[in-house]
Amino acid sequence: MPIRDFVDxxxxxxxxxxxVPAMGxxxxxxxxxxxxxxxxxERRRLAPIPANWELAGDAELRAFMKQATPAKQTPPxxxxxxxxxxxxxx
Numbered sequence: 001m002p003i004r005d006f007v008d009x010x011x012x013x014x015x016x017x018x019x020v021p022a023m024g025x026x027x028x029x030x031x032x033x034x035x036x037x038x039x040x041x042e043r044r045r046l047a048p049i050p051a052n053w054e055l056a057g058d059a060e061l062r063a064f065m066k067q068a069t070p071a072k073q074t075p076p077x078x079x080x081x082x083x084x085x086x087x088x089x090x
Contacts, residue, residue, distance in 0.1 A: 006058040014039045037065045044068035
């Protein structure tokens with residue numbers, strides 16, 4: 001799985017890679033996989049995976065990222081942190 005790096009027009013560093021889920025558990029347009037875009041402060045997903053995205057130039061990766069929808073970031077360990085009142089963060 002290739003991982004690409006690029007910088008957006010605001011100077012934010014992003015990494016992008018394809019994510020293909022195991023059978024079942026994913027609905028709708030994400031069933032066949034998506035591109036995951038990740039920066040220090042944000043994560044986005046784009047489905048379906050564009051053909052030959054690995055060969056795209058930085059300008060095209062920026063355009064794909066702008067089309068992608070925001071996604072929740074899973075904390076290390078995959079378990080949401082709890083607030084002091086015991087409820088998970090939303």
